[in-house]
Amino acid sequence: MSNIINARVTFRNSPIHILEKxxxxxxxxxxxxxxxxxxxNEIVILQTCNRVEIFGSTKEMNIGKIKKTWASLSGLEEVAFNExxxxxxxxxxxxxxxKLTSGLDSMVLGEEQILGQVKEAMITAKEMRTSGExxxxxxxxxxxxxxxVRNATGINKGTISVGSMAVKLAEENIDDLKTKNILLIGTxxxxxxxxxxxxxxxYRFFVTSRTLQRSQAFSETVGGIPIGFEDVLSGFSNxxxxFVATIAPYFLVTYDRIRDAMKTKKTGMMILDLSNPRTVDEKVATIGGIKMMNLDQIAEMVDKNIKYRSNQRTSAEKIxxxxxxxxxxxxxxxxxxxxVKEIFKDIDMKRAKELEKALRMLGETDQSKIKIIDDLTKAIVEGIISTPxxxxxxxxEQEDEDILSAATKIFDYKKKD
Incomplete structure (x- = not known):
């Protein structure tokens, strides 16, 4: 029996800078x-911003070989796979x-892009001749x-994540956003x-994190222009x-830094804090020219959407x-x-052989009669063999190994390599 396996590293266990490796x-x-x-024996590789997955078919599962091959390709030690x-x-x-194709395993429930990515992975595998039956x-x-699932539940309709809602709010509050300087803090x-x-x-945007290396890895995978963290802290006026989305346990965007930045800045600034806990000091909102929104306010706006999608999850899971x-x-x-195919083939060869002998004995040459006899023998064989x-x-389908084993012995089936 063939085993179908899936080996994966995804956003569920690994932040983007680790996943990239x-x-x-x-x-x-x-x-x-x-x-x-x-x-x-068969392989399909699914690789997106949020996941790297190997699907395979094999007679003898060997996880060690899969890890070793993966490690050699990515330049990692095998111990890197432990967590x-x-x-x-x-x-x-x-x-x-x-769940993947239905959008239930995506970072954003019902996300549409993954279905197309699965299709592309399958197309590539077929082109590489690595997929099979x-x-x-x-x-x-x-x-x-x-x-x-998507058509029946509408789970992909009106899907709005906290991230996309934050961008939408920026569009609604900032005129001609494409001409503005946008900064994303976090990876x-x-x-x-x-x-x-x-x-x-x-939109063109800059991205920064604690280390420039992490920002660079993030930008290569997701987008953005990496910039040094210290440059950002001293240059908010730029x-x-x-968009602030970090897990720092303290305020990164402080009242003093933004106050100093606004002294020389001729235009206003919008700050959207998606961090939990918050990493933008609430007092920043009192500074002139600042419009600020935090995660709770943004999440409240997408609450109806989240409830709708959650309700659709139950319907999707049922399907x-x-x-x-x-x-x-x-x-x-x-x-x-x-x-089944080999048994049908073997029996049909015997049928054809016996039919040929019978026709020779009859001396039959009328093609219309020969066809009638041929069709008759096929129908008899089909009628006898179809039920078993x-x-x-x-x-x-029911995994009844005893019947399968008995059938291969009764019909003397030998697997061909």
Whole structure:
């Protein structure tokens, strides 16, 4: 029996600057290496800003080989996988992929982009000739089910994250935002949402974090122009809009720094604090020319949207549970199809051989009569063999190994390498 596996590093366990280390710079090379060294017979690689995932089919699962191959490609030690690495197999993989295509495993519930990214990953794998019957079936079904979930629940409609709402508020409060200097402080989950929204709308922005290296890694993956943290702290007057999304346990944007910045600044400034706890001193809002909003205020604006999406999650999960059972049966049935095809082929060869002998004995040459006899023998064979073969398929779907084993012995089936 083939095992379907999924190995992944995602935003759920790893901040963006850590996740970036696990990505494959050369996807073609990654496919070649996994094909040669991981022990996987089929491979699909899904790589986005928020995740790097390997889907595979294998007869003998060897997690060590997968980690070793991945580590060699990313230049990491295998110990780096201890805290960030997740592994699933078979039924867990089916459920995970269905949640992915439906938007239930995204940073923003119902996010649409992931469905297209899954499709692209499948197309690439087919072009690389690394996917086969198992993964082609799995991904084709998952994409269809994901589309059905979205259409049935509307979970992707009106999806607004805290990050995109913050950008929308900046657009509503700042005239001609594209001509303004925008700064994003932070490289975590909330900062990623802001950066994606800014990119989607075509805004140029700067990004900073505690280290320039982290800012550079973030900008390469999500976007933005990296800038030194100390330069920012002494140069707030250079910016018109500040998105602050960090987890610092103290105020980064202080009253004194903004007060000093506004002394020389001729225009106003909007500050949106998406941090939890807050990292912008509330007293900053009292400074002339400053418009400030914090996470609670922004979250309140998207509360209705969040409630709607949460309600749709239940409906989506119900559909996924129903479809997952059907998908499991279809995947299990793949195991028995080669047996069924070979049995049909073997019996038909015997039928054709006996038909040829009978026609020679009859001396029959009338083609219309020969066709009638040929069709008759095919119908007889089909009538006899169809029921046991359909029962064999059902046994496969129900994982009845005893019937499968008995059938291969009865029909003397030998797997061809």
């Amino acid at each position: 696990f990505t494959f710079k050369d996807l073609d090379s990654a496919y070649e290496s996994f094909k040669k060294h991981s022990g996987l 960030n690495f997740e592994i699933s197999s078979d039924d867990e993989v089916y459920e995970h992929l269905l 198992y993964l082609n079936t799995l991904f084709d079904k998952a994409i269809k089910i994901g589309t059905r 975590g989950e909330a900062a990623t949402l802001v950066a994606k929204s800014l990119n989607k709308r075509g 910016y018109d809009v500040l 996924i549970n129903e479809e997952a059972a059907v998908l499991r049966a279809q995947m299990r049935r793949l195991e028995v199809e080669p047996v 073969m359909n029962n064999l398929r059902r046994a496969s």
